[in-house]
Amino acid sequence: MAELKQSEIAKLAGVSQATVSRVLKGNPQVNEEMRRRVLAVVQELGYVPDARAQSLRSQRTHLLGLVVHRSPEALAGDPFFSALIAAIIDHASKHDYHLCVDTARTARSQRAIYEELLRTRRVDGLILVESETRDRRIERLSSEGFPFVLIGRYEPEDAIYSVDNDNIGAAYMATEYLIRTGRRRIAYIGGPAGLTVTRDRLQGYKSALEACGIPYDPRLVVFAEFSERSAAGAMTELLSQSPPPDAVIGLDDVIAAGAMREAKRYGLHIPEEIAFIGFNDSPLCRYVEPSLTSIAVDIPTLAGRATETLIALIEGRTPDAPKRQIVPARLVKRESA
């Protein structure tokens, strides 16, 4: 079984190896008779071409790379990534591509990953998530003409292909909703400060405040890691102020939930005394008490657009989409706000 290659098939079918290749590639100019003979042997032996040889020959691996900028621990409990990975695989498989996932925590390993996947031509293209605002590697990918799509934001907007939630709009929506429902001291707990998501949502938050004539108070803006624990710490900081906030927007559901839990520990009533809104509409929103209002980012669409765009790029087609695609978010109201 190990020695199954086209030359074997050829021998058994009594044709040349080149003909076997033609038949398999669906080359139209092959005699019907030979085609049948070849296919019969292929079927019978269950021959499948060797992807490695095809990769070398065609300069295509049919592998997409997903690079996630988080440590394994931070990735571990995050439902966002399950959803993202699942959606990418789903789209990729339709085009006969596979997905290779890597994590790049430190700057060192980031470099390693890029080298490893890109320069080695191990993958045909890259999907990047949660990159730092200014990433040297992105410049490089770009200048080397390597196919890649960013999930998230990048400046200038039309420099590279990117797909993003409407983060600014989403944060604006959340903030405005809170204002509309009577909140005045609205806090924002971001993720790590360097991240574009963190910045973009901050921007939406600020715009909404401004549009509604509420002065921006920098003390109401704090940052946390992607963990419940870190979010609790940030919340403690916010609660030490007087007056304390009457609403909190967390960069994601985990952060919002962690903050909310902390507020509960302080004996605050939710949503009467303080409201909470998270992002991602992850399963946990329905589990926390009170259930968490959240901005739903449309992960399947996001992943789908990114994947389709990337594959188009790889295959040399011009993606029929603008360089920067924005996927709208929606507010899912629950009890916390």
Next chain:
Amino acid sequence: MAELKQSEIAKLAGVSQATVSRVLKGNPQVNEEMRRRVLAVVQELGYVPDARAQSLRSQRTHLLGLVVHRSPEALAGDPFFSALIAAIIDHASKHDYHLCVDTARTARSQRAIYEELLRTRRVDGLILVESETRDRRIERLSSEGFPFVLIGRYEPEDAIYSVDNDNIGAAYMATEYLIRTGRRRIAYIGGPAGLTVTRDRLQGYKSALEACGIPYDPRLVVFAEFSERSAAGAMTELLSQSPPPDAVIGLDDVIAAGAMREAKRYGLHIPEEIAFIGFNDSPLCRYVEPSLTSIAVDIPTLAGRATETLIALIEGRTPDAPKRQIVPARLVKRESA
């Protein structure tokens, strides 16, 4: 930049292409002088070998395949997989392997995945999760001598390499704990009936009942899909009985939480009237109200063992571990039981 290959380096360093290869492979029998010359050029141009060519030549892709038997939707919100994937990547990267993830929902696509990854030699080995109890493809992998490791259980125990939570023990632990704390009508909500996890935990559940002299009542055993909604349905079924159960063990946290939510809707008090225990100790346990007691499966260890074993198998070393490895679980007590 595109034309960077060993022959280029060779030309610039004034040596043969074979020597470049030797230097890069760390072959000891190369003159120090040439080695330096070669490395200088390599450094300067940032040459990295082409993985595709290496794969073909060495018959190794340095890719591990992870095949998950779930639909993208079912995968989507599940933190178990984020954790699993993260942990596998972490271990694999230490040995310079990458991870290729695929999902196989239908039987048809399962076949496709196996063909696609295995026969095409696209990956060097496979990690399988949540396989059906009797899976033809496993027999085939096994008989073809393809390196693979199963996360989960398989009979007979020493037929293949597998790593598993101590599912039987864990369910035993959960059940016994409930009995010890005074519960008598303990229900079990499994996942899809064909799954080995479902069966194994059912077995542990039964053993504990038997050991404690509590008769097994089949009406207390129901099955659900991996979704909150489906779990709620299963719970409704359980609650229609008289007397209703006074404790519920859910196959995973999502199922347990879904069931618990349903019980709350019925106005039952938790844990006074009915207790709940889930599996995985996922983040949501801390968010639900009351917080969910759960059996923690040690995902990093599980993934680590599976990955290390697989790589040993691929590289022709005999794994220094028994064919079937069991990773113990532990009970994380919270409010629900």
Next chain:
DNA sequence: TTGTAAGCGTTATCAC
């Protein structure tokens, strides 16, 4: 110690 050359399994360009 180094270079030459064969070959990994394909695909694609030639002649026939």
Next chain:
DNA sequence: GTGATAACGCTTACAA
């Protein structure tokens, strides 16, 4: 239409 044959970029005998 079909069969040789030359790549694809690398590793590794084998020769020198």
